Amino acid sequence: MFREALRREIRDAITRAMESGAIPSGEVPAFEVEVPRDRRHGDYATNAALLLAKQAGGVPREIAQRLVEFYAPPPDRIARLEVAGPGFINIAVAWPWKRDLVATICRLGDGYGLQAIGAGRRVNVEFVSANPTGPLHVGAGRNAVIGDVLANLLEALGFSISREYYMNDAGQKVHNLARSVEAHYLTMLGQPTPPPEGGYPGEYVKDLAGRLVADDGDRWLRVSEDERLDHLRDISVTAVVADIREVLERFGVRFDTWFSERALIRSGAVDRALAEIRARDYIYEADGKTWFRSTCFGDDKDRVIVKPTGEWTYFGSDIAYHLDKLARGFDLMINVWAIDHIGDVARVKGGLAALGISPEALEILIYQHVRLKNAGEYLRMSKSSGEFVALRELMDAVGVDAARYFFAMISPAVPMDFDVALALQHSQDNPVYYVQYAHARIAGILREAAAAGIGAPPAGGMEAPLPLDRLTDEREAALIHALGELPEVIRLAGLRREPHRLCAYAREVAEAFHLFYTHCRVLTDDPDLTGARLALVEATRIVLRRTLGLLGVSAPDSM
RNA sequence: GCGCCCGUAGCUCAGUGGAUAGAGCGUUGGCCUGCGGAGCCAAAGGUCGUGGGUUCAAGUCCCGCCGGGCGCGCCA
Structure with a gap:
């Protein structure tokens, strides 16, 4: 401001x-x-x-x-x-300018901090996009928070945002899921079958088979293997996606689009993309495979794009997918990827470059892995080891607010240690409570004021001039200064893709408020002083609620 | 070997080329006669991995080295 x-x-x-x-x-x-x-x-x-x-x-x-x-x-x-x-x-x-800000925030309410920098430019934020082969693990939680908070920030900056989840529901991984379910299904119906190579060991796989037995009995023993696997894949993917969607909704994340890779392939979009790259002479055939000249775009070797079996590698559908996004009218694509996909960044950008698309159209935000720690021991996390900790469990253990705040708090570029034991035992010490407590205290003051018949400043119109010249204390000045930083924090956090700035800011505002609170009594027998401080308290409430809102963390009136 | 990222207090992490490098947790000691003590105040704790370079000014930019992570699939 x-x-x-x-x-x-x-x-x-x-x-x-x-x-x-x-x-x-x-x-x-x-x-x-x-x-x-x-x-x-x-x-x-x-x-x-x-x-x-x-x-x-x-x-x-x-x-x-x-x-x-x-x-x-x-x-x-x-x-x-x-x-x-x-x-x-x-x-x-000077004081008059500071006092003006208090009045301005009260007048703007939740509109405070909104900016027009984006000018309606359309941005697609694609995040999570975990393979639909099992429940989300905690790493997906970090991805979800980074993507969702970034999307919130960009919306506040005036960009037109669409949140998207890309489902890799074609290919080997979902096939392996179907085989894993099949093994349990056959075993349950008296045909003991060992789990397949590359299969998934989780309990949910057995549950999927059990449900199928309950619903259809041995019906799928009497069809061809291909038909059975097709069906198993369909029901498994459907169930897993439903589970992922439900967990994410509880986690406060909603997508505008759930994009299916299978549907993309069926639409012929991948063939069309290949044809276009071929027309530009970046495709050649060798050893029965189709290759993409990625070396033209800085890769160290060319990559296979169609296997000898005629199947696409992931690369082909990735290119087609990003073309599809552009065709849908987005000016900018932002993907949130875990560090293990770092090698794919140059390749996908190269593929797009082969079609004459500027690398700036696609921005890939890389975040480091989450390591789960338990009493000093690191837990191995991978779906195939079966030893991962599900996002659902973490959420149930520490709560959505704490989990979201924790994931948002650390720069995406830094590997994150999530100590489960600590989160479970000392969840009261989580920094989110410090901020939420400030909000709850404010709500308490406003309740008290209302009960005493003192008119708290309305969030909307402030027609009557407030006696803001009664604000003179250095803690009041420091608090106002902090409130004034919100637009700048939103700007930097959004444009630099650094959502963690919001957490640092939330803490700063809460700290300035707590300090003010200890030294400056709000409800006094001096009506003007009370009115002025109530306005400041209301402005603080707006800023805290706004900041927590961008983080997807609740702003409770009582705790 | 090549590429990208990280290295800051005991631990987890902030830090926009700028003035005396900051928080939280943990440790130690204070503060409840009015609005919520999930709070406030104070103390201790640092060769910013390391060696050079650029600059009036480097935790921040550049180069080398050391340590760690992740890639370098006809897996997705």
């Missing part, structure tokens, strides 16, 4: 100073308006003079001094401007 205005005004000051010859003219550098680490330096600081000095020569502190003279903002907005250190300009926001 403050930052946008400061950036604009400093840019104007630079332009005016250049025009008058007070500083060397040239391009306006990409300067920063940042919060100084040491808050005694003021609310904000800019390095504009340092960059100008570097660019056009001159003494940084002198240039800073000139800028200060040309800036000359009205005193009801900036209380102090001073040149400091090597040439920073420190900026202290």
Whole structure:
């Protein structure tokens, strides 16, 4: 809020100073308006003079001094401007401007922080997309939160977002699932059958077979193996997808589109994509296989795109899939992938490049694996080992709010240790409670005010002028400063694809509030002071609820 | 071997080329006579893996090395 205005005004000051010859003219550098680490330096600081000095020569502190003279903002907005250190300009926001922000937030309500940067550009965010061969494990939880929160952020920035799940429901993996169910099915009907090579050992596989026996009895013994496997695959995938969908919904994630790879292949889209790449001469036949010249796009060797059996490799359908997304009108595709797919990034982009599509149309956000720790021991997690911990179990154990907050809290680029024992034993210590507690406290104050007949400020219109000039305390100032950062946090977290910034911010706001709360009583016998502080409390509630909302974490009125 | 990522407090992690590197947990010691103590205050704890380089300024950018993760499938 403050930052946008400061950036604009400093840019104007630079332009005016250049025009008058007070500083060397040239391009306006990409300067920063940042919060100084040491808050005694003021609310904000800019390095504009340092960059100008570097660019056009001159003494940084002198240039800073000139800028200060040309800036000359009205005193009801900036209380102090001073040149400091090597040439920073420190900026202290004046009280009237801070008080304005409180009124603005109360007026905007949940609209506070919304921006128009995206200008309606259509963005497809594809995430989770786990193979439908079994229940989601905890790694999918991290993927889900990163994707969902990023989608929320981009929506707040004015992008038009579609959330998508790509189901790899064709190919060997789902075939193996069908074989695994078949083995149990046959065994249950008196034909002992060992589990297949590459099969899935989980309990859910047996349940699927059991359900089939209950529903259809031995009907599927009396058909051909192909027919049986087709049916088993269909019912298994359907059941697994339903389970995945249910878990994700409980986890607060809803997709606009569940995209089927089988349907894509059946539509002929993959054949068409291949034909187009072939027309551009990036395809050749050798050893009975069809190859893609990925070496033309920086790969270290060419890749098979059609196997000797005539089946597509995953690569063919991947290309067709991304073409399909573009055909649906998206300006940008963002995929959230686990680190083990890092090698595929260049290949898929290469495939798209072969069709003349800019690599910038597809952005792949890589996140590191989640390691589950239990009392210091790392748990092996893979579906084939059968030893994975399901997202459902984790969610049941620590709660949706804690799980989401925890997954969101850590930068995607950093491998994450999730200590199950700790989460189970000390879930009360999870940082999410600190933030939620601040919200609950606020709700308590507003309840109390209402019960005492004190009119809390309405979230919508604030027609009556508030006695905000009664806000004078340094903790009030610090809290307002924190509230002012929401738009910038949303901007950075969204544009840099760094959802974890929201958690750091939520904590900051909660901390500033708790500090305010301990030192500044809200409900007093001074009506004006009470009114002013109630407005600040309401503004804080809006910001906390908004931030938690972007994280998909609840903002409870009581705990 | 090649490619990408990570290395910051005892542990888990923040950190936008900028001023004295920050949180949480854990440890130690304080604070409940009015709105929720799931809170507040204070202390201890760091050669930012390592060696160079660029810069007025490097945890941040570049190069080498060490340690770790993940890839380098006619698996998806």
